[in-house]
Amino acid sequence: MxxxxxxxxxxxxxxxxxxxxxxxxxxxxxxxxxxxxxxxxxxxxxxxxxxxxxxxxxxxxxxRVQQPYKLANRLFHPEDTIIDIDGLKIGGGHVAIMAGPCSVESEEQLMTIAHAVKESGAQFLRGGAFKPRTSPYSFQGMGEEGLKLLKKAKEATGMPIVTEVMCQDTFDVVEEYADILQIGARNMQNFPLLKRAGKSQKPILLKRGLSATIEELLMSAEYIMAEGNLNVILCERGIRTFETYTRNTLDISAVPVIKELSHLPIIIDPSHATGKWAMVEPLSKASIAVGADGLIIEVHHQPECALSDGAQSLKPKKFAQLMEAIKKISEI
CATH class of the missing domain: 3.30.70.1140 (Phospho-2-dehydro-3-deoxyheptonate aldolase; domain 1)
Structure with missing residues (x-):
């Protein structure tokens, strides 16, 4: 009401x-x-x-608010929520670009990529320290050592850190280092984790689940907000459909739908949406054109050697070209 x-x-x-x-x-x-x-x-x-x-x-x-989500509802908050992190804004017409490797692999790898994306115009550095993987035999990340390297990269570039928190056990240590805490698609309905995120003072980047409806995504955001943390950034990263050509199917209509239903900012992850580096640029352009508040993109200087998701990572040169195109589209 x-x-x-x-x-x-x-x-x-x-x-x-x-x-x-x-x-x-x-x-x-x-x-x-x-x-x-x-x-x-x-x-x-x-x-x-x-x-x-x-x-x-x-x-x-x-x-009377008919939808089950209240705090995330635009009826409760007609104006767009704008999240400010070290003077950088997300939402309300500001286009935020988060870029970096899928996984932190070494200091040399991270520093090389961090300086490259910073030079091209990215405002935030993304990188995984704790990596949830489909296979238990795949690279699981460097843990706290990876977080320390992310902090070092922030000190060198000035870019705030975006990294994933996987569980309550490691929440405190990730919260200590990160500027934005990412909750991945597989954890979108991990309700104890969402409640813990709601008690954090850090902004939360909430990714849409593999087969989640938009209402389910907003209800997950509601879990976080109901605990007191109103700084939630939604992320559309593709959903599971019967199509197998791409890794997932990017639901680009989610952007205008979210804009109608909610005041929370929404960004797009074109890397996980497709799993193919060649499709990242066209979908990034479309995302900005349809009104997304930003992008989170995987970049690697040697994707053929990447320990995770090399096939969907842009090389720094391609990322620089994409940033030029995005700048023109966002101005329009």
């Missing part, structure tokens, strides 16, 4: 209503704009008498 206050509503009246709703067992989330004030009610609203609320001369109208 959302109480829409009139622009003339005095602060004392707003506070009085908030206090009343809280006493009835609801959490109240206030969204204040230049010409509006919204009071979003979360919880059991059965004790609330709608006619009493609407009788208040300072209340414009009462909206």
């Amino acid at each position: 959302v109480i829409v206050m009139k622009p003339t509503a005095p602060q004392e009246m707003i506070e009085k209503i908030v206090k009343k709703m809280t006493s009835l067992g609801c959490q109240v989330h206030q969204s204040q704009g230049a010409n509006y004030c919204l009071l979003g009610l979360v919880g059991d609203t059965s004790k609330i008498n709608p006619s009493q609320i609407e009788a208040n001369k300072y209340v414009d109208k009462l909206l």
Whole structure:
């Protein structure tokens, strides 16, 4: 339920209503704009008498939110959420580019790629220290040593770090090093992990599950937000369909759908969506053109030697060309 206050509503009246709703067992989330004030009610609203609320001369109208997600709903927060990390913005028309290797493999590898993507215009450095792999025999990442190298790369380039957190056991150590904590597609409905992320002070990059609906993605975001962390970035990375030519099927329609339903920023991962480096550029262009708030792209200077996902990684030169194209499209 959302109480829409009139622009003339005095602060004392707003506070009085908030206090009343809280006493009835609801959490109240206030969204204040230049010409509006919204009071979003979360919880059991059965004790609330709608006619009493609407009788208040300072209340414009009462909206019932039918969707199960509340805090992530645009009705609760009409303006786009903009997440600021070290002065770099994600959402609200800002195009954020996250780039780097799938896995941190060595200091030389990471530093080479970090400087290359920084030079081409990337604002954030992505890289996996803990790697969830389909096969238990595949490279699983360097763990905390990888996190230390990411921190070193940040100190050298100034780029904030984006890296994946896989479980509650390693959450604290990843949180210590990372600027953005990524929750991967396979963990999108790991509810204990989502609740732990909700208690973090760090922004969360939440990837859509392999076969998840958009509503399920938003409900996972709701788990994080319900615990107090409102800084959630959604990521469309392709879903599992019957098509086998590409690794996954990129649902590019998810961008305008999310923009309609939610205020949270959404970025695209064209690397995991296709599994083919040659398709990363056209899908990146399409993503920016359709309104995505950014991209997360895998880049490797020697993809043929990469310990994970070399086939979908762009070489630095190709990434530089892509950045030039993206710049032109985003300006339009």
